Amino acid sequence: MRAITLFAATLAMSISAAAQAGGSHGGGHGAATGQPGKADAVSRTINVVMHDNYYEPESVSVSPGETVKFVVENRGRLVHEFNLGTPAMHEAHQKEMQMMVAHGVIQGGSINHERMTMDMGNGHSMKHDDPNSVLLEPGESAEVIWTFPDDVSLEFACNVPGHYQAGMYGEVTSE
Numbered sequence: 097m098r099a100i101t102l103f104a105a106t107l108a109m110s111i112s113a114a115a116q117a118g119g120s121h122g123g124g125h126g127a128a129t130g131q132p133g134k135a136d137a138v139s140r141t142i143n144v145v146m147h148d149n150y151y152e153p154e155s156v157s158v159s160p161g162e163t164v165k166f167v168v169e170n171r172g173r174l175v176h177e178f179n180l181g182t183p184a185m186h187e188a189h190q191k192e193m194q195m196m197v198a199h200g201v202i203q204g205g206s207i208n209h210e211r212m213t214m215d216m217g218n219g220h221s222m223k224h225d226d227p228n229s230v231l232l233e234p235g236e237s238a239e240v241i242w243t244f245p246d247d248v249s250l251e252f253a254c255n256v257p258g259h260y261q262a263g264m265y266g267e268v269t270s271e
């Protein structure tokens with residue numbers, strides 16, 4: 097009986113610890129990264145070209161609070177991603193991308209959109225529609241509009257397995 101009570105107490109503690117970690121992560125995350133921007137707030141357009149496996153330009157500098165429209169074009173022969181986030185966010189996203197490859201959603205130079213929207217059986221799918229990123233096949237282009245915070249410390253990165261490790265990321269810094 098005593099052991100069961102102790103177990104329940106430990107479980108309750110670990111749940112609240114997880115909830116707290118989630119809460120502080122959410123708050124810090126918004127402050128550090130910024131938010132999706134509105135088209136009428138865009139002050140500048142930055143063209144980004146994706147190659148196998150690097151970006152052009154290699155880094156980007158923005159003003160505090162600036163809203164930027166990134167026009168991203170994939171001129172490589174592989175699927176590439178443009179994703180704005182912290183290194184920790186990219187690391188977490190790389191695990192999701194590994195699943196996408198394992199499930200055949202990303203196959204070298206193509207994206208299987210049918211598999212991407214398929215229900216994985218737990219209500220989740222492999223949809224890739226976060227406002228801070230685009231995932232593009234060769235020849236495709238897309239826009240990301242983003243409002244940066246005052247103090248920027250971000251990376252744009254490609255989290256297709258192996259690409260970040262090959263150097264496919266760049267720094268976003270404050271001007």
Ligand SMILES: [Cu+2]
Binds near residue numbers: 176254259264
């Ligand atoms: Cu890539």
